[in-house]
Amino acid sequence: MHQAAPSNSVASRDIAFHLHSQTNPKLLEEAGPLVITRGEGARIYDADGKSYIDAMAGLWCVSLGFANRxxxxxxxxxxxxxxxxxxxxxxxxxxxxxxxxxxxxxxxxxxxxxxxxxxxxxxxxxxxxxxxxxxxxxxxxxxxxxxxxxxxxxxxxxxxxxxxxxxxxxxxxxxxxxxxxxxxxxxxxxxxxxxxxxxxxxxxxxxxxxxxxxxxxxxxxxxxxxxxxxxxxxxxxxxxxxxxxxxxxxxxxxxxxxxxxxxxxxxxxxxxxxxxxxxxxxxxxxxxxxxxxxxxxxxxxxxxxxxxxxxxxxxxxxxxxxxxxxxxxxxxxxxxxxxxxxxxxxxDVVSHARRMGARLRGHFDEMARTSPIIGEVRGEGLMLGIEIVADKQTRTPFAPDCQAGLLFDRFAYDNGLVARCMGDVLGFSPPLIIDEKDVDDIAERCAVSIRQLEAHLSKTA
Ligand SMILES: Cc1ncc(COP(=O)(O)O)c(C=O)c1O
Structure with missing residues (x-):
């Protein structure tokens, strides 16, 4: 993700000394870590000052956002x-x-x-x-x-x-x-x-x-x-x-x-x-x-x-x-x-999660109507998934070596959106404090990333 850094940088010290959870060691050494420095509400910021809306609430956990006083x-x-x-x-x-x-x-x-x-x-x-x-x-x-x-x-x-x-x-x-x-x-x-x-x-x-x-x-x-x-x-x-x-x-x-x-x-x-x-x-x-x-x-x-x-x-x-x-x-x-x-x-977290969840789901359902690769939108409340497929009619998955889910994650990352692919299921579990504007922002960045993925897949097909 980040280019070669000076030997005393956070990234190089991290590569030198830190064994990461759920991370491929060789890839980490090649691509480097993503250094997150601060957060606010549903947003996080990396060491280059780039901001992301974290639609996974970290690891499905930061329900009240990243810097709750x-x-x-x-x-x-x-x-x-x-x-x-x-x-x-x-x-x-x-x-x-x-x-x-x-x-x-x-x-x-x-x-x-x-x-x-x-x-x-x-x-x-x-x-x-x-x-x-x-x-x-x-x-x-x-x-x-x-x-x-x-x-x-x-x-x-x-x-x-x-x-x-x-x-x-x-x-x-x-x-x-x-x-x-x-x-x-x-x-x-x-x-x-x-x-x-x-x-x-x-x-x-x-x-x-x-x-x-x-x-x-x-x-x-x-x-x-x-x-x-x-x-x-x-x-x-x-x-x-x-x-x-x-x-x-x-x-x-x-x-x-x-x-x-x-x-x-x-x-x-x-x-x-x-x-x-x-x-x-x-x-x-x-x-x-x-x-x-x-x-x-x-x-x-x-x-x-x-x-x-x-x-x-x-x-x-x-x-x-x-x-x-x-x-x-x-x-x-x-x-x-x-x-x-x-x-x-x-x-009233329950009704808030229901309202925001319904809004996000509405956006995703809308995307599914026109996207050739969205096979299913599913979930409850603010725990939603989009399964992407090679063929919607037959539910045929993408070939594993095409790594469609991972590609989505990369496009999303470039668009300042943190989602989480689980194979070819794209996960969304944002902080429960998100408001309408955050929901629309997640949906917009997701839609752009899906379109980029579609274009990429049709070029490589
Ligand atoms: C459903 C579920 N159970 C258990 C765990 C494990 O929790 P921890 O990582 O705090 O040990 C997780 C972590 O993601 C989880 O998603």
Whole structure:
């Protein structure tokens, strides 16, 4: 992206010393990093002063924009009072208790409890361990396997990565671990067979899940984990009856339902939580990202009362819950999260995300009418995807070596728009504070980039 830089520049020191996440090392060395220096609202600025509208809110997380003063002040106030304390051995703080109470109330997990961690991966791994305790405490210690779905993204630690249904998360590491299984992804656009309607599709997915459970033995399966709407797998919205039908199978075999709300939570899909958007009734929910608008690394698991009861009864002889992170319930993290939630409530994040989402979707639907390469526009609220295809009628994808999605990202970048290609699905998950003007700006830059991509592809065809 940037040309050869002086040897003491940020770019050259970065290349010399920094191993990046989700980055090809050789490409980074050749093209150099993009140095981001500051942000304001939905916009970020690079070291050359170029501005971008970040339609991915960083990594689906900066819901309140890039330089929110209230969040900075909440962090500062807390840093000046108590910069760290932990939650081991009975310790707590006022904001820890307040945030736990607020999360239980917001998620509707009445009678339940909240547990704090620092990343989405840790929250998902915590749900797995809680599922193991739950079954063990009820005399079913053999129920340990976890079922996730193809195209899922659940994080980068070992169990979380094992639950991902994306080969690039497994390839270098010999994952998934034994005991982490995958079932079909509920993608109507890519998964439905010719002649199948949504009802028949959902029936097939549920039957396939049941076959997997019976093959493995129901007495070995602890839990099923799902994002309400797949994020990193390509913004996949399941058919309306999907979760109801899947949950009937889970209930039949005494399998817990774990809800990864790490992207979908806090208004993203046009409801407080994605589970409301898709009709999911989970036993546990993992929250991160929007929880603090990513201003502090904090995550949480909110659990139904029966999960807590299991931890309680497992340890009734005096043992302690053998789990915890140094920064679980970090005072600054909880203070920032409480302030973020206050702002979400004041701005009525749910109706704002619905209105802005509908406007952005309207623009995308309009583009799809005339573009020869937009196969589908999908998503809910401010979590939208555009799938580009070689042939709209037959849904034929572009040849992989044509890298159409990546080309779109490059055109968008030149046009000052940060989107995110997931293969040939172009993702849009902007800060939830965007207004009409920002929405129109994203749509305009996207339209220009799509037209440039069309022109480029027709030249190289
Ligand atoms: C749906 C989902 N779950 C879990 C994670 C992992 O979160 P973290 O990177 O904070 O560990 C992510 C990260 O993008 C995610 O999108």
């Amino acid at each position: 209230r969040l900075a002040e909440a962090a500062n106030r807390q840093y000046e009072e108590l910069g760290f304390y932990h939650t081991f051995f009975h310790r707590t703080g006022e904001a820890v208790a307040e945030l736990a109470e607020k999360l239980v109330e917001l998620t509707g997990m009445s009678g339940g409890k909240a547990y704090f961690a620092t990343s989405g991966s840790e929250a998902n791994e915590t749900m797995v361990k809680l599922a193991w305790i739950y079954h063990a405490a009820r005399g079913k210690p053999s129920k340990r396997k976890i079922i996730a779905r193809d195209k899922a993204f659940h994080g980068s630690t070992i169990a979380a990565a094992s639950m991902c249904g994306l080969p690039f998360m497994h390839r270098e590491f010999g994952l998934p671990l034994p005991g982490f299984l995958h079932t079909l992804c509920p993608s109507p656009y890519r998964g439905m067979l010719p002649g199948e309607d949504e009802t028949a599709f959902v029936e097939r997915l549920a039957n396939e899940l049941e076959r997997l459970i019976l093959r493995e033995g129901p007495e070995t399966i602890a839990a099923f984990i799902a994002e309400p709407i797949h994020a990193g797998g390509g913004i996949i919205v399941p058919p309306a009856s999907y979760f109801e039908r899947i949950q009937a199978v889970l209930t039949k075999y005494d399998i817990l339902c774990l809800d990864d709300e790490i992207v979908c939570g806090f208004g993203r899909t046009g409801n407080w939580f994605g589970k409301e958007t898709v009709g999911m009734r989970p036993h546990m929910m993992a929250l991160a990202k929007g929880l603090s608008s990513a201003y502090f690394p904090i995550s949480a698991v909110v659990m139904a009362p029966e999960i807590y009861d299991a931890v309680h009864s497992f340890n009734r002889q005096g043992g302690a819950f053998g789990h915890g992170f140094t920064n679980s319930g970090h005072p600054v993290g909880v203070a920032v999260a409480l302030e973020a939630i206050r702002i979400y409530e004041e701005m």
